[in-house]
Amino acid sequence: MCYSAQIEADYDKFVREWGAIISIKRFVELFWEKRKDGGWSKIPKAMREAFRKPHGEEGFELAKLVAEGDREQAVALQAGLDAQVARLQRAEAVLAGPKPTKSASSDKRIATDKISRAPRNLDDLTSKEPKDHDTRIDPGIYAPVMIEKDGQRIVVPMRYQCPLPGWNEKTERRYAGTYNARRDNLEKSWGKLFGHRHRIMIVTRFYENVSRHKMEGRELATGEKEENVVLKFDPRPPQEMLVACLWNMSLGADHGTDLFTFAAITDEPPPEVLAAGHDRCIVPIKPEHVDAWLSPGPNNLEALYAILDDRARPYYEHRLAA
Numbered sequence: 001m002c003y004s005a006q007i008e009a010d011y012d013k014f015v016r017e018w019g020a021i022i023s024i025k026r027f028v029e030l031f032w033e034k035r036k037d038g039g040w041s042k043i044p045k046a047m048r049e050a051f052r053k054p055h056g057e058e059g060f061e062l063a064k065l066v067a068e069g070d071r072e073q074a075v076a077l078q079a080g081l082d083a084q085v086a087r088l089q090r091a092e093a094v095l096a097g098p099k100p101t102k103s104a105s106s107d108k109r110i111a112t113d114k115i116s117r118a119p120r121n122l123d124d125l126t127s128k129e130p131k132d133h134d135t136r137i138d139p140g141i142y143a144p145v146m147i148e149k150d151g152q153r154i155v156v157p158m159r160y161q162c163p164l165p166g167w168n169e170k171t172e173r174r175y176a177g178t179y180n181a182r183r184d185n186l187e188k189s190w191g192k193l194f195g196h197r198h199r200i201m202i203v204t205r206f207y208e209n210v211s212r213h214k215m216e217g218r219e220l221a222t223g224e225k226e227e228n229v230v231l232k233f234d235p236r237p238p239q240e241m242l243v244a245c246l247w248n249m250s251l252g253a254d255h256g257t258d259l260f261t262f263a264a265i266t267d268e269p270p271p272e273v274l275a276a277g278h279d280r281c282i283v284p285i286k287p288e289h290v291d292a293w294l295s296p297g298p299n300n301l302e303a304l305y306a307i308l309d310d311r312a313r314p315y316y317e318h319r320l321a322a
Contacts, residue, residue, distance in 0.1 A: 195298035214277030235314035241284035
């Protein structure tokens with residue numbers, strides 16, 4: 001399954017190349033909600049940066065939210081760093097005393113680790129130089145996606161992890177893998193969305209967890225423990241992939257705000273992905289199928305399966321992720 005991906009967050013490109021409009025209202029709602037509930041880090045930096053310079057009157061509100069959200073995040077990161085420094089000092093004082101404790105040793109280890117990460121987090125927040133992880137999404141993170149409504153393509157932000165219709169938070173926690181929808185399960189578990197709510201995510205790379213011995217094409221050695229590694233897969237030639245996805249909307253599920261979510265469809269992998277140790281792969285559809293995919297019909301599922309079968313088929317080059 002695709003557990004992480006490099007997204008396209010250039011909204012001008014959505015407008016220019018796909019004739020889409022931007023749902024400013026939905027972006028404002030999301031940015032405002034994530035500022036309030038402490039979820040600012042769930043919005044990728046590239047997704048925020050695209051709105052830092054306002055375009056039109058509506059854009060000024062978004063630009064203001066971005067600036068305020070980043071400023072609040074910086075304050076929170078600094079406060080967290082100060083708290084860990086104080087925690088480290090207390091732990092070291094106990095360890096230097098006559099009765100060192102396991103708790104103090106644990107506090108020192110945790111605080112040291114968090115202190116080492118804090119400058120990187122602050123630098124990531126304020127850096128003007130684009131980095132790969134600025135556009136990378138994992139389950140639970142938001143991404144701009146393209147849907148169609150009343151004949152108009154619209155770009156809206158949605159969370160990458162899709163509870164099925166009728167689920168509550170408890171059910172979603174129990175079934176946490178719904179950021180991907182298996183092709184062979186579309187009419188079963190995903191039947192209320194497949195043929196009804198389709199969308200496209202534009203990605204340039206995806207990441208997978210694989211076992212090291214599978215990546216190396218061998219069996220586990222006697223006594224060897226299974227080791228996980230993360231691979232990144234780049235399409236060759238380099239290209240933007242139009243990933244087929246399903247989406248859902250849960251009324252009031254995000255602290256009273258409607259929650260928009262999506263899942264990427266996955267299928268059997270091409271040979272090079274299977275040889276690298278992974279048994280699933282995202283499905284990039286061809287540009288000529290975008291209209292038909294975004295305007296599905298539940299009475300003609302065969303046509304939708306045909307789109308998934310007639311997919312774009314780049315060669316996926318892999319290497320270990322940093």
